[in-house]
Amino acid sequence: MTRQVVVTGLGMTTPVGGDVDSSWKRVLSGQPGIRVIDEPWVDVQPSKIAGIMAVDPADVLDRVDVRKMDRSQQAALIAAREAWADAGITSIDPDRLGAVVASGIGGITSLMNSYDTLLERGPSRISPHMVTMIMPNGPAAIVGLEVGARAGVHTPVSACASGAEAISYGARMIQTGRADVVIAGGTEACIHPITMAGFAAMRALSTRNDDPMAASRPYDLGRDGFVMGEGAGLLVLESAEFAAARGAKIYGVYAGAGLTSDGHHIAQPDPEGRGAARAIEFALEEAGLTAADIVHVNAHATSTPQGDIAEAVAIRRALGSAADHAVVTGTKSMTGHLLGGAGAIESIFTLLAMRDRLVPPTANLEDKDPAVDLDIATGEPRPLPSGDIAAVNNSFGFGGHDVALIFRSA
Amino acid sequence: MSQDILSGLAVIVNEVAGVPVEDVTSEKSFVDDLDIDSLSMVEVVMAAEDKWGVKIPDSEVKNLKTVGDAVTFIAANS
Numbered sequence: 001m002t003r004q005v006v007v008t009g010l011g012m013t014t015p016v017g018g019d020v021d022s023s024w025k026r027v028l029s030g031q032p033g034i035r036v037i038d039e040p041w042v043d044v045q046p047s048k049i050a051g052i053m054a055v056d057p058a059d060v061l062d063r064v065d066v067r068k069m070d071r072s073q074q075a076a077l078i079a080a081r082e083a084w085a086d087a088g089i090t091s092i093d094p095d096r097l098g099a100v101v102a103s104g105i106g107g108i109t110s111l112m113n114s115y116d117t118l119l120e121r122g123p124s125r126i127s128p129h130m131v132t133m134i135m136p137n138g139p140a141a142i143v144g145l146e147v148g149a150r151a152g153v154h155t156p157v158s159a160c161a162s163g164a165e166a167i168s169y170g171a172r173m174i175q176t177g178r179a180d181v182v183i184a185g186g187t188e189a190c191i192h193p194i195t196m197a198g199f200a201a202m203r204a205l206s207t208r209n210d211d212p213m214a215a216s217r218p219y220d221l222g223r224d225g226f227v228m229g230e231g232a233g234l235l236v237l238e239s240a241e242f243a244a245a246r247g248a249k250i251y252g253v254y255a256g257a258g259l260t261s262d263g264h265h266i267a268q269p270d271p272e273g274r275g276a277a278r279a280i281e282f283a284l285e286e287a288g289l290t291a292a293d294i295v296h297v298n299a300h301a302t303s304t305p306q307g308d309i310a311e312a313v314a315i316r317r318a319l320g321s322a323a324d325h326a327v328v329t330g331t332k333s334m335t336g337h338l339l340g341g342a343g344a345i346e347s348i349f350t351l352l353a354m355r356d357r358l359v360p361p362t363a364n365l366e367d368k369d370p371a372v373d374l375d376i377a378t379g380e381p382r383p384l385p386s387g388d389i390a391a392v393n394n395s396f397g398f399g400g401h402d403v404a405l406i407f408r409s410a
Numbered sequence: 411m412s413q414d415i416l417s418g419l420a421v422i423v424n425e426v427a428g429v430p431v432e433d434v435t436s437e438k439s440f441v442d443d444l445d446i447d448s449l450s451m452v453e454v455v456m457a458a459e460d461k462w463g464v465k466i467p468d469s470e471v472k473n474l475k476t477v478g479d480a481v482t483f484i485a486a487n488s
Binding site for chain 2: 127
């Protein structure tokens with residue numbers, strides 16, 4: 001019998017808000033936070049738009065912290081502080097506290113900036129903080145230090161599934177007794193010409209540069225790729241016993257996870273959605289639920305032509321006719337794609353949708369792709385039923401990673 | 411000259427470690443008083459080298475215990 005895990009704290013900084021409350025209100029309103037990148041290097045880029053953090057981390061953090069941390073680490077620290085304060089844990093044995101924070105790409109902007117310094121000024125002028133700024137485990141280490149975690153600090157890396165995998169890893173630490181509390185989630189901040197050029201070379205990015213707010217349009221026939229986003233989301237996970245003993249407020253129950261791989265292609269999804277469907281099925285199994293219990297899916301839905309269809313097929317494959325009663329949304333239509341941060345912020349949106357019984361609409365869905373056989377929220381927020389409900393958050397990554405998380409209402 | 415260097419170092423230490431400028435005085439130890447760790451000390455040294463055109467070798471850095479030690483070394487070598 002594994003221990004039950006509950007969610008007691010939330011934190012985020014995203015392209016639609018500098019914290020959970022503002023981000024959540026904005027996605028409920030259906031307003032995207034995408035804009036043209038205001039940098040001189042953008043002129044020659046095929047994709048000139050992104051979801052840039054609504055509040056610049058440098059405006060929030062101490063400037064000494066800023067100079068020692070990559071932007072992805074700064075975002076993670078901001079989200080961690082919010083989540084930790086929200087959970088309100090006043091006493092915890094550090095040996096029973098963990099941190100699991102993922103990133104898809106790591107500190108690539110710091111790496112590239114350091115390379116510029118190397119070429120311009122030589123090796124003696126490289127910052128002594130460069131290594132800790134670029135290492136993929138850097139955000140996890142910084143968050144771990146912030147809360148004083150000694151049960152373990154970990155960094156799963158699975159591209160755009162990383163944030164969701166981090167949550168499942170953190171939950172597993174609690175389920176198996178390694179920790180009582182884990183702060184878990186993901187972060188990303190890789191808006192740099194090299195990254196934009198690389199994703200554009202894959203033809204993965206939207207080039208709807210003349211209309212940024214309409215560029216991320218999951219399930220719409222006019223979708224032409226994802227929009228890069230940046231930011232972070234962190235959740236405080238606790239064993240149900242620990243949370244009950246301190247009378248914590250509970251956002252929801254972490255019910256289960258499914259982690260599979262496509263075994264199909266390095267970057268393209270399996271068009272049959274088999275790996276993704278198995279992930280959802282495994283998550284249902286761990287949660288002790290059936291497809292009929294799922295009332296909401298926060299889909300990965302990046303707005304790529306292939307990916308959205310493959311996921312829609314997978315959801316239908318896993319939930320069958322019960323998918324008719326699951327309200328699906330694609331919040332990347334508003335935030336852009338936070339890569340390693342996506343699974344974390346979308347898990348938070350999933351929990352808040354169950355708390356408020358409202359599913360945020362998918363922005364820009366005007367001409368639905370007929371290949372998508374799902375009930376997708378558009379226009380206004382969609383109500384969810386009262387009583388005990390459960391929802392799925394999907395995350396998939398280049399490399400064929402499939403992660404489905406299931407949460408139950410509190 | 412030494413006063414100018416002290417003032418300049420105070421600005422650098424403030425920039426690198428957030429220590430208030432007025433707290434950076436000659437008798438203060440970088441490690442014990444100003445909480446400058448070894449990585450931040452590298453940043454202080456790099457900035458000082460750039461500002462005063464001196465070379466502060468690693469073998470010398472360990473002798474710079476106090477702010478005054480650094481001022482003296484920079485004054486003698488710039």
